[in-house]
Structure formats: C-alpha cells, structure tokens
Amino acid sequence: MSISKLSKTDFKEFVDGLLSSGKMVMGVQAHGERFAFDVLKSAGDLRLDYDVTILPPKKYVLPQVETLLTYTLPEQYKSQYQEGEMILLGVHPYDMAAINQMDILFSQDQYDTHYMLRRKKMTIIACDVATPSKNVFAASMGTATVHEGYDILLTDIGDAYVIEAATDKGRSLVQGAAGLANASAQDEAARQAVWDKNKIELNKHPLKCKPSDIPALLDKAYNHPVWDEKARTCFACGSCNTTCPTCYCFDVQDDVSWDRTAGKRYRAWDGCLLENFATVAGNHNFRKARADRFRHRLYRKGKYVPAKIGGRIACVGCGRCITACIPDIANPVAIYNRLVEDLGVAPKK
Amino acid sequence: MSKPRVAIFDFACCEGCQLQIVNLEEEILDLIGAVDVVEWREAMAETSEEYDIAIIEGSITRPEDEDRIRTIRSRAKILIAIGACATIGGINKLKNNFDLDEVRNCVYGEAGQMEHLETGQTKAVDEVVKVDYKVHGCPMTGSEFAYVVRCLLMGKTPEIPDYPVCVECKMKENVCRWEYGEICIGPITRAGCGAKCPSAGFRCFGCRGYVDNPNVEAAKEVMDKYGLTVDDLRSKLVLFGSKQRPTYE
Amino acid sequence: MCDCCSVEKEKDIYLPEPASINACRMLNGTEMYMHIGLDSGKPLGHAPGQFVEVSVAGIGEAPLTVASSPTQSGFELVVRNVGRVSGAMHGMTAGHKLGIRGPFGSIYPVDEMKGRDLVFICGGIGLVPQRAFINYVLDNRSDYGEVVILQGTKCYADRLFCDEVAEWCARDDVQLLETIDLPDKQWDGNVGVVTTLIPKIGVDLKKAGVLVCGPPIMYKFVLMSLMEQQVPMDHVFLNLERRMKCGVGKCGHCQINGLYVCQSGPVYRYSDLAGVPEAI
Numbered sequence: 001m002s003i004s005k006l007s008k009t010d011f012k013e014f015v016d017g018l019l020s021s022g023k024m025v026m027g028v029q030a031h032g033e034r035f036a037f038d039v040l041k042s043a044g045d046l047r048l049d050y051d052v053t054i055l056p057p058k059k060y061v062l063p064q065v066e067t068l069l070t071y072t073l074p075e076q077y078k079s080q081y082q083e084g085e086m087i088l089l090g091v092h093p094y095d096m097a098a099i100n101q102m103d104i105l106f107s108q109d110q111y112d113t114h115y116m117l118r119r120k121k122m123t124i125i126a127c128d129v130a131t132p133s134k135n136v137f138a139a140s141m142g143t144a145t146v147h148e149g150y151d152i153l154l155t156d157i158g159d160a161y162v163i164e165a166a167t168d169k170g171r172s173l174v175q176g177a178a179g180l181a182n183a184s185a186q187d188e189a190a191r192q193a194v195w196d197k198n199k200i201e202l203n204k205h206p207l208k209c210k211p212s213d214i215p216a217l218l219d220k221a222y223n224h225p226v227w228d229e230k231a232r233t234c235f236a237c238g239s240c241n242t243t244c245p246t247c248y249c250f251d252v253q254d255d256v257s258w259d260r261t262a263g264k265r266y267r268a269w270d271g272c273l274l275e276n277f278a279t280v281a282g283n284h285n286f287r288k289a290r291a292d293r294f295r296h297r298l299y300r301k302g303k304y305v306p307a308k309i310g311g312r313i314a315c316v317g318c319g320r321c322i323t324a325c326i327p328d329i330a331n332p333v334a335i336y337n338r339l340v341e342d343l344g345v346a347p348k349k
Numbered sequence: 350m351s352k353p354r355v356a357i358f359d360f361a362c363c364e365g366c367q368l369q370i371v372n373l374e375e376e377i378l379d380l381i382g383a384v385d386v387v388e389w390r391e392a393m394a395e396t397s398e399e400y401d402i403a404i405i406e407g408s409i410t411r412p413e414d415e416d417r418i419r420t421i422r423s424r425a426k427i428l429i430a431i432g433a434c435a436t437i438g439g440i441n442k443l444k445n446n447f448d449l450d451e452v453r454n455c456v457y458g459e460a461g462q463m464e465h466l467e468t469g470q471t472k473a474v475d476e477v478v479k480v481d482y483k484v485h486g487c488p489m490t491g492s493e494f495a496y497v498v499r500c501l502l503m504g505k506t507p508e509i510p511d512y513p514v515c516v517e518c519k520m521k522e523n524v525c526r527w528e529y530g531e532i533c534i535g536p537i538t539r540a541g542c543g544a545k546c547p548s549a550g551f552r553c554f555g556c557r558g559y560v561d562n563p564n565v566e567a568a569k570e571v572m573d574k575y576g577l578t579v580d581d582l583r584s585k586l587v588l589f590g591s592k593q594r595p596t597y598e
Numbered sequence: 599m600c601d602c603c604s605v606e607k608e609k610d611i612y613l614p615e616p617a618s619i620n621a622c623r624m625l626n627g628t629e630m631y632m633h634i635g636l637d638s639g640k641p642l643g644h645a646p647g648q649f650v651e652v653s654v655a656g657i658g659e660a661p662l663t664v665a666s667s668p669t670q671s672g673f674e675l676v677v678r679n680v681g682r683v684s685g686a687m688h689g690m691t692a693g694h695k696l697g698i699r700g701p702f703g704s705i706y707p708v709d710e711m712k713g714r715d716l717v718f719i720c721g722g723i724g725l726v727p728q729r730a731f732i733n734y735v736l737d738n739r740s741d742y743g744e745v746v747i748l749q750g751t752k753c754y755a756d757r758l759f760c761d762e763v764a765e766w767c768a769r770d771d772v773q774l775l776e777t778i779d780l781p782d783k784q785w786d787g788n789v790g791v792v793t794t795l796i797p798k799i800g801v802d803l804k805k806a807g808v809l810v811c812g813p814p815i816m817y818k819f820v821l822m823s824l825m826e827q828q829v830p831m832d833h834v835f836l837n838l839e840r841r842m843k844c845g846v847g848k849c850g851h852c853q854i855n856g857l858y859v860c861q862s863g864p865v866y867r868y869s870d871l872a873g874v875p876e877a878i
Binding site for chain 3: 073111113222252278281299
Binding site: 328 | 499
C-alpha cells in the first residue's frame with residue numbers, strides 16, 4: 001500500500017491522461033438533477049462530490065443484459081466473454097462493499113467465469129463520500145468507509161486528493177502522475193478526519209441494533225405482521241431490487257436470428273419482488289403473495305446471503321431502495337428497527 | 350419447415366402499428382424472408398383466405414367487425430393482436446364512457462344517423478375471439494413484435510413481461526416521475542416498451558395495459574401520501590384504462 | 599482479487615455439453631421418455647436424485663431430474679410438455695441433439711441406506727426421480743433391506759413405466775402397491791390418494807428410510823401421515839422441485855428461504871427442512 005496525494009488540478013490532469021491513453025473510463029457525472037456512472041469523456045465532467053448515483057456501479061460488474069453463449073443450430077455452443085479493460089472511477093465505499101460481496105458470491109462453489117473475467121479486467125478507483133445523500137445509512141451498516149476491494153482509494157481533503165494505491169494495478173496507474181507527492185502525516189490525518197466524519201454523518205436512518213444482530217433478529221420475525229402491513233401497498237415493481245447494489249439474481253433467455261441458424265443465450269437482471277420470480281413450468285408460483293416476496297428480499301439481505309458470505313449483511317446502506325420506492329415501504333432500517341422494538345435483539349431461545 | 354403464411358388485418362385504429370412493422374427497416378427484409386405474407390392491405394393488393402398466422406391491428410367497434418374477426422379467427426392457426434387498440438381496446442374505449450347516440454351525434458352531427466355509421470361498444474380483440482399472443486403498446490413496440498414472430502418461427506411461447514414499467518425505467522436511470530409530483534402509471538403498467546415515455550421526460554400513460562395482478566388496493570394510500578386523490582389517478586387512467594378488462598386469460 | 603491466475607482455465611458453468619437422443623417414446627398422453635448419451639461418450643457421472651439442465655438452442659434450458667440409475671449406460675429423462683423447452687423436446691425424435699449441463703444437486707442417501715428397509719412414496723410424475731434410486735437399489739439388491747414402492751396416479755391413462763412397474767411387482771423382493779385417484783373400468787386395484795397405501799406397508803416404517811416425491815400438494819399430506827406413524831424426521835427424504843434456472847447457485851430462482859435447491863437440493867432430509875417454511 002502506498003499513500004500519496006495529488007492536488008485537484010493535478011488530479012484533473014491525471015484523469016485527462018487516463019482518457020487520452022484510450023482507456024475506457026466509467027465515471028460519475030451529473031445526470032439531470034442526479035448523478036450516474038457513464039462513459040467519461042472529459043475530466044471536467046467527473047463529479048466526485050456526488051451524493052449517490054441512481055443505479056449502483058453494479059451495472060458494469062453485472063451488466064443489465066449479458067450474452068453468455070452464442071450458438072449455431074442445432075446445439076453448437078460457444079462461450080462469450082466481454083472484451084476490454086474498464087476503469088470505474090468514483091465508486092463510493094458502500095458500493096465497493098457491495099462489489100466485494102458479489103466477488104465472493106460469483107467465485108464461490110461454482111466459479112462464474114463471465115463475471116470473474118470481467119472483474120479481473122476492471123480497475124476500481126473508489127472515493128470516499130464528500131456529500132451525504134438524503135437516504136444514506138451506510139454508517140449503520142459499517143460501510144461508510146471501505147478498506148478492501150479497490151485498486152485505488154481517493155479521499156477529498158479540500159485542495160487535494162489523498163490517493164491510496166492498494167494493488168499493483170492501482171500503483172501502475174498512478175505511477176508517474178504529474179505532481180504526485182507522498183502524503184504527509186497531516187494529509188493522512190485529514191483523510192482520517194473524513195472517515196471519522198462519514199462514520200457519523202452517513203446515517204440518515206440510524207439502525208437500532210448492530211448489523212450483526214440482524215440474522216438472529218430475523219430468526220424470530222418470520223411471522224411478524226410487518227410483512228403484510230408493508231406489502232399491502234407494494235406494487236411489486238422491483239425498484240428495490242433494480243437499484244440495489246447487492247441484488248444479483250438474474251433470468252436467462254434465448255433469442256435467435258431471423259433465419260434460425262444462430263442465436264444467443266443471455267442473462268438479464270431479475271428481481272425477487274416481481275410477480276413470477278418463483279413460478280415454475282406449469283405455472284405454479286411458489287411465492288405468490290406480495291408479502292412473501294417482500295419478506296424474502298429483507299431475509300436475503302439480512303440472513304440468507306450473509307450465511308453465504310461469512311456473515312456480512314447484504315444491505316450496504318446506500319439508501320437507493322428508499323428513494324426508489326413510490327409507496328415508501330422499502331426502507332430496510334424502518335423494518336429492522338420495528339422488529340428490534342417488537343422482538344428485541346436477544347437471540348431466539 | 351415451409352414458411353408460415355401470414356396475413357395482416359386492420360380494424361378501428363390509426364394504422365400506426367402496421368407502420369411499426371415497416372419501421373423495422375433492415376429487419377423487415379428478414380421478416381419478409383422468414384414468412385410468406387399473403388395479405389396486407391397497407392402494402393399489397395393480393396388477398397387470401399388461407400393463412401397460418403393472422404396479425405390483427407385495431408379494436409372491434411361495429412357489429413360487422415365482429416363477424417369479420419370471427420371469420421379471420423376461424424381461418425388462422427395463430428392469432429396475434431398488435432397494439433393497444435387490439436390488445437386492450439386502447440383509446441377507442443374512451444367511447445365506452447359515453448352514450449353511443451351521444452357519441453355519433455358529437456362526431457358526425459345529424460349525419461351520424463346514417464346507417465353505415467352505426468357503431469357499438471369498443472372491444473379489444475380478445476373480447477370477441479381467442480387471441481394467442483399480444484404485442485402491447487401505442488404504438489406496439491417494434492422490437493417486441495419481431496421477437497414474438499421469431500419465437501413463433503421457433504415454435505416457442507414468447508416471454509411477454511408481466512412486471513411493471515418501473516423495472517425498465519429504473520434500468521434507464523430515469524428520475525422517478527413521482528418525484529416531480531406527477532401521477533405516472535408505470536407501477537401498474539406492463540413493461541416491454543423500454544420505458545420510452547419516462548425516458549423522454551413524460552409520465553407513463555399506461556398504453557401497454559395493466560400487469561396481470563396490479564395492486565389497485567394500494568392506490569388510495571399512495572395517493573394520500575403524495576397529497577393526491579383517487580380521482581386524480583382515475584383521470585390519468587381514462588386514456589388507455591377506460592373499461593379495460595384484465596389483460597390475462 | 600488474484601490477478602496472477604488466468605480465469606479462462608476455469609470451465610464455463612453455463613456451457614452445455616453436446617448430447618444426442620438415442621431413443622424416445624411417449625409413456626402416456628403427456629410424458630415423453632428419452633434415452634440420451636453425451637456425444638463425448640463419457641458417462642454423465644450422476645448419482646440418483648441429481649438433475650441436469652437440458653438445453654435446446656434457441657429455446658432455453660429446463661431442469662430435469664435423471665430418471666435412470668447410474669448403473670445403466672447413458673441416461674434417461676422423462677419430460678412433460680409444460681413449458682418452452684419441454685415443448686420443444688416433445689417435438690424431437692431419436693438422433694436429435696440436445697445440450698446438457700450437470701449433473702447438479704444433492705443425491706439420495708444411497709450409502710446411508712445400505713442395510714436398511716426402503717419405502718418409496720411416489721405421486722404421479724414423482725416416480726421419475728425415484729426410479730433412479732429404485733433401479734440403483736435393484737441393481738445392488740443385496741446391499742439393501744426390504745423395498746416397498748407406493749405409487750399413486752391420478753388416472754389409469756397417466757400411469758408411467760407400466761412394463762417396468764409390472765416387473766417390480768412380479769419380484770418377490772419388492773412390495774409394490776399402486777393406487778389410482780380417479781379409476782375407470784381398466785383399473786380394479788386400490789382407489790384413492792397415495793397416503794391411503796401407507797397403512798398397508800409390510801415393513802416397520804419407523805426404522806425404514808422413506809423417500810417421497812410428487813406434486814407440491816402431496817408432500818403435506820404424506821408428511822402428516824408419516825408423522826402420525828411416528829416416523830423419525832431424519833429418516834424421511836423429499837425431492838423438491840423449484841425453478842432451477844442456472845443450476846449453479848447464482849440466479850436465485852430456486853431459492854426456498856435460505857436454500858438454493860439447485861445446490862443443497864433437490865433431495866432434502868426432512869429434518870433439515872425445519873425452519874424452512876417455504877419448502878412444503
């Protein structure tokens with residue numbers, strides 16, 4: 001790990017240098033009145049002061065639609081892999097934490113080459129949050145800061161960025177940047193101050209228990225009335241899934257050419273809130289009730305996925321589902337807090 | 350496998366959905382190459398009484414239309430309804446909110462009493478005959494139509510979305526129209542359009558009809574939350590939602 | 599993340615292996631039987647209870663539990679025409695190509711059950727996955743105790759593997775009881791649902807291994823009956839069908855509560871399903 005710093009002017013030069021070298025850079029930019037990751041064309045468009053993007057950078061790690069195979073008929077299949085390297089620039093700690101989870105999920109048990117190859121060709125430049133969004137609660141989930149997964153971490157300390165290059169990929173990228181200087185003890189203290197502040201301020205919806213209490217809390221909550229109460233106004237629109245940085249369920253479909261000699265098999269984002277997520281051939285739906293699907297999402301975040309990834313809670317506190325939910329029922333903190341109040345955090349006897 | 354014989358028919362409509370077929374551009378050549386078009390009033394002079402697939406645009410609004418669609422159905426192995434007029438009745442169903450004599454008088458004045466202007470309640474095609482597949486939208490989504498035809502060529506049931514427009518709207522990274530205080534009916538409307546209207550800065554008008562199981566009970570509470578009323582919502586549903594029947598069988 | 603190893607060396611878990619249909623025939627009005635071999639000539643390498651993802655290019659994939667014992671050459675599938683892939687398979691004949699991924703999922707307790715009595719409770723098409731284990735047991739007959747097969751079918755015309763069932767029935771080391779829900783003139787045997795056969799079993803249920811497979815509705819009633827007879831929950835094994843789309847524990851469709859059926863199932867020990875309310 002090497003810690004250095006770049007003045008904001010030099011940083012702009014550095015980014016323009018990346019762009020002129022022909023690298024594909026996906027950076028955070030203004031998107032109407034909000035922010036979004038998009039192809040970065042000029043360092044001037046980069047907005048590292050953003051609060052939150054509408055969609056998480058998941059859209060690059062697990063694309064909305066991804067061709068897995070092509071084939072010629074009958075039954076000659078060929079694996080397809082995404083070509084090219086990509087730099088993600090401006091990933092917030094909570095989104096980094098989400099990508100770290102997905103890295104485990106797609107590499108454990110059965111190794112997903114499509115996901116993993118893309119990840120290996122990706123360089124992630126994370127950045128600490130400069131402006132809290134209106135619904136962020138990362139501090140409650142322990143993801144206000146992040147210390148793994150990225151190649152480079154940027155922290156805005158006023159007139160400069162502290163730059164931590166954590167991997168060889170990261171080091172080779174910043175190496176030789178004009179104006180690069182070693183970070184002083186003062187700079188590191190300024191970075192620590194940003195972390196300390198974010199650990200307090202990124203908390204618009206404080207959770208009334210430790211994240212590690214959530215699995216045991218849910219052990220007692222399966223038949224709690226909150227699921228029906230909330231799901232009564234659920235549109236099953238899946239916006240809480242679509243905007244979630246840790247949701248990774250997908251559907252697989254086929255499409256063929258007009259002459260029916262060739263085709264492709266692709267996966268596309270899916271969501272467990274959608275009506276037919278658990279419907280099998282023959283039309284039996286194993287999770288027909290909205291309340292059951294609603295509960296399933298909160299259990300995945302708080303219990304099922306954590307069991308697969310060493311206890312990490314699969315909600316990183318980005319607050320996107322809260323913003324996206326029209327009837328305002330998706331807020332995980334509101335639900336978990338309600339359960340804490342009604343059931344207490346002591347484990348089930 | 351020999352090429353399926355396809356016939357395209359129009360009823361009460363603006364013919365905009367047939368235009369979507371023409372708008373397939375390069376793909377139209379692939380389409381014409383994959384099927385044998387035997388009747389298509391808008392594009393050719395020939396007619397036929399023998400076809401495998403009948404494609405129907407428009408809604409059924411007159412008694413004689415009902416006879417005509419039944420004849421077409423009896424000749425076709427597969428019948429596809431294209432566009433909102435055919436799949437849900439569409440804008441034509443606005444008429445069903447009024448007295449029929451009043452409608453005739455309003456549109457044609459005294460001439461409205463002439464026999465050939467006789468009119469009935471507007472019906473979606475599936476209110477008269479069995480419809481095998483529906484390509485929703487006003488106009489229908491051209492790429493979805495192409496996908497449905499390719500599926501039928503493969504002998505497989507196409508997957509038509511049964512989830513709301515919100516899914517595709519979020520994927521486009523649009524700011525939710527509700528945040529602007531608009532009544533967008535995307536949350537109860539069937540996706541498949543790629544959220545075209547919200548992506549262009551408009552609310553969803555609901556042209557693809559409701560999802561199979563829309564949460565109508567949520568309406569009042571959600572309206573209250575946004576300081577709106579159910580009547581406000583109704584006024585937005587009237588354009589495509591008038592007397593809409595469930596879109597599933 | 600490790601940058602040094604090359605990911606391409608890893609196998610693509612979504613890539614089907616080419617396979618061919620050696621023979622196929624209709625078993626009744628709705629179920630088609632297929633005998634399949636991998637084009638590589640290698641055995642599938644499955645154990646009883648496991649499933650494969652059958653791929654038809656241009657159509658999609660569907661999970662199907664292997665119907666045959668690994669003690670036989672090639673493997674067999676039985677498919678009901680209920681979806682896109684199964685519909686396409688129903689249009690196929692010997693010589694047609696298919697893609698196969700797998701085998702995936704958990705297996706029947708073939709070793710644990712050695713020396714024990716076995717009771718197979720099958721409803722309708724539930725006979726198909728069970729058949730893989732039944733034939734495995736019959737091919738290793740001396741390893742196991744008594745074998746009881748209960749088969750319930752909706753109507754006479756729906757009966758599956760009639761010749762094979764007749765062969766099992768004729769054996770003196772198998773007790774086979776069959777019942778039909780809605781009998782017609784062709785049937786003069788037991789009438790009613792499969793649970794009505796449970797009291798007629800000639801072995802001590804409490805000591806036997808009980809293997810259950812059938813439509814979703816059947817499990818509830820069979821389990822109620824078994825619990826009434828005080829069969830220990832850890833002696834009971836259920837084969838659960840879900841929407842196993844990717845087959846490799848990623849896509850999320852088959853999940854019942856915290857369990858990915860494609861990984862920890864489809865065969866479950868009933869006692870492991872306590873606290874999994876979505877299972878039954």
